[in-house]
Amino acid sequence: MSINYFCHDIHAGLNVRWTTHGWSISPCCFTETKYIDVNNKDWFIKLWPELRKDNLNNKPLDKNLCKSCINDEKVNKQSRRLGEIIKRGEKIDKKILGPKYLEISLDYTCNQACMICGPSLSSLWKKYTTNKIIGNSPISNNKNIEELLKNINLDELDTIQIIGGEPLITEKHTELLLFLEKKLVDLSKIELWYHTNGSSRVGKDVLDLWKKFKLVFLYFSVDDIGKGFEYQRFPGQWDELVDNMIWFKNEVSPNVLLRIERTVSLLNAHRLLELEKWKKENYNSTKFNYEVFLNTHMSHYTILKIENISKKHLDFLKKDKKNYEALLKFHPMHQLIPNKDNNEKVLNFIKNQDKKRNLSINSYFTEFCSFYQ
Numbered sequence: 001m002s003i004n005y006f007c008h009d010i011h012a013g014l015n016v017r018w019t020t021h022g023w024s025i026s027p028c029c030f031t032e033t034k035y036i037d038v039n040n041k042d043w044f045i046k047l048w049p050e051l052r053k054d055n056l057n058n059k060p061l062d063k064n065l066c067k068s069c070i071n072d073e074k075v076n077k078q079s080r081r082l083g084e085i086i087k088r089g090e091k092i093d094k095k096i097l098g099p100k101y102l103e104i105s106l107d108y109t110c111n112q113a114c115m116i117c118g119p120s121l122s123s124l125w126k127k128y129t130t131n132k133i134i135g136n137s138p139i140s141n142n143k144n145i146e147e148l149l150k151n152i153n154l155d156e157l158d159t160i161q162i163i164g165g166e167p168l169i170t171e172k173h174t175e176l177l178l179f180l181e182k183k184l185v186d187l188s189k190i191e192l193w194y195h196t197n198g199s200s201r202v203g204k205d206v207l208d209l210w211k212k213f214k215l216v217f218l219y220f221s222v223d224d225i226g227k228g229f230e231y232q233r234f235p236g237q238w239d240e241l242v243d244n245m246i247w248f249k250n251e252v253s254p255n256v257l258l259r260i261e262r263t264v265s266l267l268n269a270h271r272l273l274e275l276e277k278w279k280k281e282n283y284n285s286t287k288f289n290y291e292v293f294l295n296t297h298m299s300h301y302t303i304l305k306i307e308n309i310s311k312k313h314l315d316f317l318k319k320d321k322k323n324y325e326a327l328l329k330f331h332p333m334h335q336l337i338p339n340k341d342n343n344e345k346v347l348n349f350i351k352n353q354d355k356k357r358n359l360s361i362n363s364y365f366t367e368f369c370s371f372y373q
């Protein structure tokens with residue numbers, strides 16, 4: 001039986017980031033974005049003609065562009081592609097006139113400098129980077145948002161995902177939603193998703209605005225617990241995060257569903273069971289008894305990605321059978337070849353960041369440095 005390589009995002013997805021050069025776009029969050037001139041009429045319909053044609057002709061997915069879904073499907077994990085097929089069906093039934101799924105970064109203001117992130121996605125990270133940084137993090141304004149949306153058909157839009165920076169610490173997200181409402185987009189047909197670091201709460205105006213949506217998914221970006229969390233999501237404080245997560249649980253309306261989104265890297269691959277146990281015991285359902293799901297994905301764009309693991313570190317992971325079995329659900333670890341070429345880079349990165357942040361990885365992972373020396 002031939003494999004169906006169909007991907008809804010290639011045809012009806014939009015991953016959009018505001019940059020110093022304007023709007024940069026790709027089919028989904030796992031693919032590199034490219035600058036697009038949104039002042040062209042029908043720019044959406046004209047996007048990626050080769051990629052769309054190949055996908056409609058059921059050509060295998062591009063090994064580089066779509067490595068995230070390819071890796072997930074190798075370990076029978078539900079990839080983003082398969083998730084959208086479950087939600088929307090195995091094919092498109094008519095000509096796509098506009099996006100169904102919009103993932104958007106309006107600004108990179110962030111109060112955290114998470115170890116797996118970087119200066120292009122977090123304004124605070126600029127303080128800790130060794131890269132030469134020119135200018136401030138780009139922040140889109142209402143004119144930029146209007147420009148982005150003026151030449152696309154929004155009739156089919158059913159999902160909006162707002163990412164940052166940290167989307168809940170500025171008004172940008174409400175400006176976008178109120179702009180869509182002004183453009184007569186029916187918010188009651190839309191699922192609204194946020195990835196938030198859980199460091200801040202929202203006002204009654206936002207809680208009321210969320211009531212107008214079909215569903216709101218609030219994903220708390222949490223990779224670990226306690227000291228592990230505080231090291232990886234610096235300068236996030238574990239107790240403050242937990243207080244805020246409980247506040248949201250008590251304040252949101254029934255159409256707001258809560259989730260935990262975990263990114264697996266070299267910093268937490270050995271501690272997967274700790275977060276799973278904490279979630280089960282402390283944050284397993286909402287006030288309306290909807291389950292709080294824990295989603296997991298692998299980190300891709302960081303020196304701390306699992307592909308840079310050393311042999312010693314991999315052997316250490318294999319010793320903890322239960323945790324290793326949990327890891328195998330998220331990545332084809334058996335196909336991973338330890339890469340000693342990056343050991344020094346990984347070690348120097350950790351040492352540099354510890355010095356700049358006045359932190360130590362020994363606060364929760366005493367063995368780490370010995371694995372890369």
Ligand code: SF4
Nearest residue numbers: 007027028066069081
């Ligand atoms: S990475 Fe997955 S979801 Fe993204 S375009 Fe490729 S197949 Fe589609």
